[in-house]
Amino acid sequence: MEQNETGCQAPQASILCVNNCGFFGTATTMNMCSKCYKDLVLNQEQTKLAASSIQSIVNGSSSSTSENDSNAAALTAKAHAVAATSETIVAPPQTTTAAAPPASGTSQEAKGPTRCGTCRKRVGLTGFNCRCGTTFCAIHRYSDKHECPFDYRTAAQEAIAKANPVVKAEKIDKI
Secondary structure, eight states: BBBBBTTTBBBOEEEHHHHHSEEEBBGGGGTTTTTHHHHHHHHHHHHHHHHHHHHHHHOOOSSOOHHHHHHHHHHHHHHHHHHOOOOOOOOOOOOOOOOOOOOTTTEEEEEEEETTTOOOOOGGOOOOOOOSSSSOOOOOOOOTTTTTOOOHHHHHHHHHHHSOOOOOOOOOOOO
């Protein structure tokens, strides 16, 4: 690289990535673009990890040495074949255990508009969900206005008992 009188480096000529991906590479990344270089480093790390795990499996087994040698050769050959065939790391598709979305017959729109449990007034998004599990309008949202079957007293007692466990000191032996 040439330096001017000011000490600045002259700009380098643009070098295309050696993998012919269409982007420009640099000398620091072995004339590869950043994506190809990252893929190369990841692939090398995966190969090293696979080789070290194969070695630990081979060294950890308690079979005869001739079987170890043949197994080691087979496993390293498989590891090199896997590394050669996969240039990029592809994550397996994630499968979710959640069920498929409900059918249109059971969705909220199929049921009709949300209504108050007492006066049947349409509440839409402004409805209030009670602890008894029903939706109410602004007038009937309080438990005394809609004859709520939920036992607030017992629920509060259980919450207090859970939050404040009984502390009992150990008895002291008297002399």
